[in-house]
Amino acid sequence: MKYKIEITGGFTGIPKSYEGELPLKGAEKKELLRTLRSPSVGNEALRDGQHYSLSFEDGDKTYAAAFAEHSLPRELRELIDRLIVSG
């Protein structure tokens, strides 16, 4: 699957965008798509929180979701770290 991760907002206000290829097996893909459907609950009092937009292209289908700082699921945090921090 092709992925695109956009991180915006935050103290720096500098948008960051990452794209690449994510090889996933059937069960992993299913789990990812399930996590993308997690609700994004905002925290009204949050200041300088980042916003996370993720999209995945699987053949002719695109799966996308957006999350606020406090609602990004742990699994997606770990995935982002794996893709953009560890390279």
Add this chain to the structure above:
Amino acid sequence: MCTAKCHIVPPHILEELAKRGSLSCKRTLNDTGRIRERRQNALNYLLSRAQEAGEGKRFVYDCKTQYEQRVALVRQEGEDPVADEAANKAYDTSGFVRDYFRNTFGLNSIDDNGLDIISNIHYGVAYNNAYWDGDEMTYGDGDGREFTNFAGAIDVVAHELAHGVTQFLANLEYQSQPGALNEHFSDVFGTVVKQKYLGQDVSEADWLIGDSVVTEAFPGVAIRSMKAPGTANDFDTQPDHMDNYYNGTADNQGVHINSGIPNKAFYLSCMEIGIDDCALIWFETLRALWRTANFNDMLETLVNTAQSLADESRVAENAVEAVTASFAQVGLTRTVV
């Protein structure tokens, strides 16, 4: 005194009354659900007794690179320095900011009621951010490539802590112009506190925000510049005039972008009447503003505040002229005279 009647008054009427100087209606308008809940709890618990003030104690937690707050308490008020320098820095800088607000404006911690000051450090993995969440502050270590420890920068700490002060004084909503003003006040007190911390005056200060959290590899010298918005780095799109106002939807309708306009006006005002007079005018203006205040409301309130303070000989005689001229230079003039 605003009675319970305020709660059934529609927000647009509360806003008009707040603009006309009703502090109690402003307070009602600004109340978040959480504050209302706290007040209700306090009322239920204490009835006629006033809510006890806290002592604004500092607590520093190590998140141990997890995306969790308060993982391990590493230092609290009165304790000796610890081995982790980031913890000591967060402890020292948050104390400096707290003391600045207390000694300068008589503010008892973030909420003027002795709220404890909680700092979370080492948050997440290579996390390039710092934020205020309504109760406490959280700092990442940065990725080491472009950004470094956010908890170690006095202006970043003051910026985040000032978001807390704004929440309790004006609760400016976090979008469009009120949001840009929210960001502006954090940059104002970020830069004021930084200059005090470094013992600088306005002529020797760099007026940069976040210069110590960027690495040499970062394409720029800082995150923002109050003296020259739009020039701090290759991604800096802050305008320094209303002609270049950002009308897009990104960043909550440009809260970190359009703050460049009042930021430049603050810098210009400081160069005319000094940073201490400006800090007082801006702080008292923050006390008077309300949740939905826009740039015009800000200017009107600044001018009225400067006039009152000048009448009491607490700021320079020419404060009103200095503020008015500074805002005119960024394209903002008074609509009501």
